[in-house]
Amino acid sequence: MESxxxxxxxxxxxxxxxxxTRSGANRFLRRWGxxxxxxxxxxxxxxxxxxxxxxxxxLLFLVPSAAxxxxxxxxxxxxxxxxxxxxxxxxxxxxxxxAVAAVRPVRGLRVAALAPRxxxxxxxxxxxVILLALFAAAALLAVVxxxxxPVLRRVVSxxxxxxxxxxxxxLRPTAVPVLAGVVIGAAAVFGVVRLAVRRAPTGDPGSDxxxxxxxxxxxxxxxxxxxxxxxxxxxxxxxxxxxLFDGVPDTAPAWFAAVPALRWLGLLVFVVSLGGWMWVVxxxxxxxxxxxxxxx
Amino acid sequence: xxxxxWVVVDPDNxxxxxxxxxxQLVHLxxxxxxxxxxxxxxxxxxxxxxxxxxxxxxxxxxELETGGLLVTARRRGTVVADLPPHASPPDPLxxxxxxxxxxxxxxxxxxxAAEAAVRAAWSD
Numbered sequence: 001m002e003s004x005x006x007x008x009x010x011x012x013x014x015x016x017x018x019x020x021t022r023s024g025a026n027r028f029l030r031r032w033g034x035x036x037x038x039x040x041x042x043x044x045x046x047x048x049x050x051x052x053x054x055x056x057x058x059l060l061f062l063v064p065s066a067a068x069x070x071x072x073x074x075x076x077x078x079x080x081x082x083x084x085x086x087x088x089x090x091x092x093x094x095x096x097x098x099a100v101a102a103v104r105p106v107r108g109l110r111v112a113a114l115a116p117r118x119x120x121x122x123x124x125x126x127x128x129v130i131l132l133a134l135f136a137a138a139a140l141l142a143v144v145x146x147x148x149x150p151v152l153r154r155v156v157s158x159x160x161x162x163x164x165x166x167x168x169x170x171l172r173p174t175a176v177p178v179l180a181g182v183v184i185g186a187a188a189v190f191g192v193v194r195l196a197v198r199r200a201p202t203g204d205p206g207s208d209x210x211x212x213x214x215x216x217x218x219x220x221x222x223x224x225x226x227x228x229x230x231x232x233x234x235x236x237x238x239x240x241x242x243x244l245f246d247g248v249p250d251t252a253p254a255w256f257a258a259v260p261a262l263r264w265l266g267l268l269v270f271v272v273s274l275g276g277w278m279w280v281v282x283x284x285x286x287x288x289x290x291x292x293x294x295x296x
Numbered sequence: 297x298x299x300x301x302w303v304v305v306d307p308d309n310x311x312x313x314x315x316x317x318x319x320q321l322v323h324l325x326x327x328x329x330x331x332x333x334x335x336x337x338x339x340x341x342x343x344x345x346x347x348x349x350x351x352x353x354x355x356x357x358x359e360l361e362t363g364g365l366l367v368t369a370r371r372r373g374t375v376v377a378d379l380p381p382h383a384s385p386p387d388p389l390x391x392x393x394x395x396x397x398x399x400x401x402x403x404x405x406x407x408x409a410a411e412a413a414v415r416a417a418w419s420d
Binding site: 105108109110111112113114115116117198200201205 | 301302303304305306307321324330335336337338341342344345346347348373401402404
């Protein structure tokens with residue numbers, strides 16, 4: 001509860017610092033490819049940003065409690081507060097805001113672009129491939145951890161000089177929470193991308209294309225960070241068991257000698273996911289949809 | 297989506313939405329703003345974006361297909377047809393009028409407002 005409150009207050013601070021203004025919206029639109037934003041485009045961008053950022057404090061407050069409840073339901077101890085919960089709150093904020101925009105009825109003048117709109121129009125295929133690879137790798141490591149459970153029990157039982165409580169803690173399984181994280185994360189990210197493609201337009205074709213692109217790219221970027229964190233967490237039990245011994249224990253199979261290399265994998269994955277996140281949310285001008293298109 | 301054109305529907309101007317869409321699409325195709333082979337959005341996407349039923353948009357597409365302005369192929373979807381030279385007689389005045397009507401609709405004006413604006417501009 002304490003950490004949830006802290007997260008909520010953090011979200012409130014973020015909201016105050018990032019409260020959308022017209023000048024901020026102007027800079028935001030320029031960054032996302034509109035050279036000379038109009039007043040209408042600024043208003044649309046302010047509304048877009050406000051609808052998402054207003055969700056940060058309540059979600060940052062609720063996600064840790066929801067994570068604790070989910071862990072309890074699955075029979076696991078509550079997860080440590082960390083980056084994963086912040087990413088989850090941000091992705092859910094995006095998802096909720098896009099879902100609300102998708103069900104909001106179109107009123108007044110209706111403007112629609114005369115071009116097919118597909119997922120690869122709003123997010124690069126390469127980014128989606130990287131994201132899928134990160135999710136697949138996290139799932140694979142989780143499955144390896146699951147399959148290795150009997151072996152790990154045998155190896156841990158031969159460890160000397162540790163209390164039974166510590167060994168129980170080391171043996172705490174990580175695979176199921178990681179697999180749940182992969183499924184929930186993938187559903188949320190691809191849900192945002194799908195809604196960004198399908199939701200009702202904003203009424204201004206130029207800013208509409210930009211905001212769809214922004215939503216999809218930010219979701220995929222957060223997804224990369226999320227998947228990277230899962231990938232770092234997935235081998236934690238294997239690494240913890242390895243940490244109980246100097247060298248490879250006699251009770252361990254031959255493949256156990258490769259476990260220390262997973263530490264480097266964690267570092268590599270961290271760099272790849274962080275780099276991928278930065279790349280996908282900071283697109284080059286040539287990759288952006290516009291323009292100064294607008295209905296004047 | 298770069299460089300895409302758009303269509304505007306004003307539910308309050310008294311003209312049925314399908315006619316508003318049809319007139320704008322005919323203008324965009326005949327004026328060459330949408331060249332042969334330009335892909336059109338799927339019916340459901342355009343209907344969703346305009347807050348209309350899929351049947352309304354399907355009716356427009358059907359009419360334009362019958363008029364030889366659009367073709368639908370299984371793999372390419374609906375695209376602008378190759379227009380024979382006689383299908384697009386140059387008529388700069390009609391083009392200017394269509395552009396003006398589209399602008400008026402975009403601004404939320406109706407036929408009377410447009411007529412008053414033309415009269416006022418003409419007498420200047």
